[in-house]
Amino acid sequence: MSSDLLVKPSGNEGWTVNITPELAGWTYVGFDLHHLAPGESAHHQTGDREVCLVLISGTARIEAGGKDFGAVGTRMSPFEGKPDSVYVPGDSEWKATAETAVTLAVCSAPSLGGGLPARRISPDDVGQEVRGKGTNVRYVTNILPETAAADSLLVVEVITPGGHTSSYPPHKHDQDNLPHESALEETYYHRLNPPQGFAFQRVYTDDRSLDETLLIEDGVVTLVPRGYHPCATIHGYDLYYLNVMAGPKRTWKFHNAPEHEWLMKA
Template sequence: MSKLLIRPEKGKQGRVIQVTPQSAGWTYVGFDLYRLQPGDTVSAETGEREVCLVFVTGRGTIHAAGTDLGSLGERMSPFEGKPWAVYAPQSLDWSVTAETDLELAVCSAPGLGSGLAARVINPGDIGQETRGKGTNMRHVTNILPEGQPADSLLVVEVITPGGHTSSYPPHKHDQDNLPAESYLEEIYYHRLNPPQGFAFQRVYTDDRSLDEAMAVEDGDVVLVPKGYHPCAACHGYDLYYLNVMAGPKRTWKFHNAAEHEWLMKA
């Protein structure tokens, strides 16, 4: 199996995925995924990092810095509507108690001491857009985009209909070369509908020193340390993914693969 592909342990509850900068061999992005049953609680301190808690599915009550932020979450599938989320800056404790079966993503990156406050990101705050045309059309939900306050994190959801491609034409963001391109590490957390399906993702560089093609299944995580990273959803199975990005500068400037640039005008 590719070293870039991480699979959860089937049937496990609690934390089923953990990616740290140390385990990924990079600097910025961290990602934990929790699967909780009603009454289960998860808690942590942000320390020197900021986090974005995304209620992928289910509902739970959340406390941050001793403040009750209420009962959040409403969708029971990531393919139905917008998520609820919470932004929590560094040096803050938080806890979530599940009210229903709950899938909670904890996205993290370095905090920069900017003094931001914890806040709830409700579905009404979240913008959506459709990108691409034809079989390259996909639906994007901007949970924590560049225009919203954070120190390092960028968080977005994408739904790619069955038979379509996304993160395509292939693009990369692995050079700290602004304004042309920004350096951003990235994680893809994948879900399939129906869940028995599979999709494909390729991660590769121009010189092919990195070139991995992976069949991704429901619940898999793919690491993108560098290079291009297109996805393809198979016929009959819609593909959801949660993207987490961070780097030295909080901006998304990407470079398209030159040989496929013509697709932007086709």
């Protein structure tokens, strides 16, 4: 049975994913994906939104906000090395021209008129950390954390080894209740290595008014409008995901599911 929370790509070429706040039924987060052959390009105006261009794989020449950043992107797979990205403010335009085969993610959220310049976020600029223990270990790369300049966007990517859980113990961030919890919409763009593998993601609330378990295959996007959202990938298949978050306040404060919080001390 299909789910409104699972967005599958429209193909393997061109503009394959187009998630707007209107289509998602929420307010803040947008996510697009472009697959470009060498020489092909994608270009857009940001308007009243800010954008983070993430080279999932491949190399592209990026022009944004009146600047030419040259060749951006060094890895040929999201499972190899750190990401290379470009931040683009509102009321700007950007263009990406592929030098190799490229998978380009376009993460967007409202621009609040912060007047920030376009900038490259190189592999050397991003921090990495290991979270969890045992089969809950995963590897996190902070592309656009709350400590980095932006109006609304929070962007992070995670690699979860085969047989491990992630976004676990289950946590949520759907209440504007700072300092305890922030309200953030979120997308997960998933990839698997090798690509024929699969994983699972559950999105659910305490009262189970939302409770869906989703089959995750290579290239799909999960929408998380509210609730807890843990993932688990099967043995032999590593799971990559790119998270985009935004809400009324640009901070990530989450609430753990009380019945599973004991795992934090185990």
